[in-house]
Amino acid sequence: MTVDLDVFDNIAGISNATQPVIDIFTDSGSFWHVLIGGLAEPLSDDYPLTLAMVFSGYEVSKLSGGESASRIAGTFIEFALGMLIVAIIRGK
Numbered sequence: 001m002t003v004d005l006d007v008f009d010n011i012a013g014i015s016n017a018t019q020p021v022i023d024i025f026t027d028s029g030s031f032w033h034v035l036i037g038g039l040a041e042p043l044s045d046d047y048p049l050t051l052a053m054v055f056s057g058y059e060v061s062k063l064s065g066g067e068s069a070s071r072i073a074g075t076f077i078e079f080a081l082g083m084l085i086v087a088i089i090r091g092k
Contacts, residue, residue: 021070037082059076
């Protein structure tokens with residue numbers, strides 16, 4: 001699934017910008033991104049933030065290997081979605 005973020009450019013009045021997109025749930029790793037986010041949410045103290053930072057660093061390091069920025073952005077959304085799902089289930 002590709003999310004078109006051009007609407008934000010229109011709201012901000014930016015024209016002729018490169019059309020930004022985010023690739024979400026485009027490969028088999030998407031399940032693991034959601035699962036890791038879901039496992040991070042119930043941890044106590046600062047561990048969810050630490051795990052999110054490690055995950056982010058790992059994903060951003062893939063940019064030098066040729067991974068597209070739109071796919072990296074999608075992994076962050078998938079991770080956050082996992083955290084959100086668990087937070088809703090737990091009633092936070």
